[in-house]
Amino acid sequence: MMSNIRKLIIDNCSIINQKCVLCGQPHAREGLCDGCRAMLPRMPAERCPRCAEPTVGGALCGHCQRQPPAFDALHVPYLFAYPLNGLIHAYKYGRRLQLAGTLSGLITEFARCQGHKYDLVIPVPLASERLAERGFNQSSELAKAFADTINSRFSDSLCWRKCNTLPQASLGRAERLRNVRHAFDVKRRCDGLSIAIVDDVATSGATLSALSKMIKKQGAKRVDAWVLARAFSLKT
Numbered sequence: 001m002m003s004n005i006r007k008l009i010i011d012n013c014s015i016i017n018q019k020c021v022l023c024g025q026p027h028a029r030e031g032l033c034d035g036c037r038a039m040l041p042r043m044p045a046e047r048c049p050r051c052a053e054p055t056v057g058g059a060l061c062g063h064c065q066r067q068p069p070a071f072d073a074l075h076v077p078y079l080f081a082y083p084l085n086g087l088i089h090a091y092k093y094g095r096r097l098q099l100a101g102t103l104s105g106l107i108t109e110f111a112r113c114q115g116h117k118y119d120l121v122i123p124v125p126l127a128s129e130r131l132a133e134r135g136f137n138q139s140s141e142l143a144k145a146f147a148d149t150i151n152s153r154f155s156d157s158l159c160w161r162k163c164n165t166l167p168q169a170s171l172g173r174a175e176r177l178r179n180v181r182h183a184f185d186v187k188r189r190c191d192g193l194s195i196a197i198v199d200d201v202a203t204s205g206a207t208l209s210a211l212s213k214m215i216k217k218q219g220a221k222r223v224d225a226w227v228l229a230r231a232f233s234l235k236t
């Protein structure tokens with residue numbers, strides 16, 4: 001009798017009984033079956049230790065040698081490529097909020113393997129106009145789940161985005177840096193803190209670097225960036 005009730009509860013538990021968001025197969029853990037999970041595009045193992053750009057033998061890339069970003073390291077498990085790019089797009093622009101759990105699951109699984117800890121975990125903030133238009137900050141959900149997993153404190157009030165900058169996707173690398181240079185402000189001192197900033201996708205890393213720079217100006221001793229997927233822009 002008891003086991004029947006337990007079975008009923010388990011069968012109705014949405015986390016265990018979710019359909020795979022890619023192939024529709026039932027009983028998919030956090031919305032992804034094992035087959036589809038294995039198909040997700042992983043980052044190459046040999047990459048720049050600073051910005052995660054693929055490099056021969058894992059050497060420091062040319063950009064980081066010439067002009068290193070303000071963050072200390074970029075941690076990223078996946079490439080922004082099929083089919084993950086479609087999921088991220090549907091979550092962000094198609095308001096498929098149930099995908100928050102699936103995508104958070106991917107970044108927390110990666111975080112668990114890495115064993116890092118921070119004094120504070122923050123999302124990359126959205127400008128208020130963009131937040132009003134989208135209704136939610138896609139990075140906040142990822143950052144909250146990430147903070148929970150590594151037992152670190154979450155805050156979405158440390159910094160804010162001053163101006164609604166041009167979409168980074170339309171710009172080349174140098175323009176991206178200029179576009180976000182003055183976009184962020186940090187409200188409090190962060191003396192001696194190690195801070196993780198979380199976002200869904202990084203391309204040149206310009207946004208993450210601009211935010212890291214402001215946080216370091218407030219005294220943070222280390223700033224790492226954690227993103228779900230790294231895109232590679234054709235423009236350089």
Ligand SMILES: [Zn+2]
Pocket residue numbers: 020021022023024025032033034035036037
């Ligand atoms: Zn599947």
Ligand SMILES: [Zn+2]
Pocket residue numbers: 048049050051052053060061062063064065
């Ligand atoms: Zn690099």
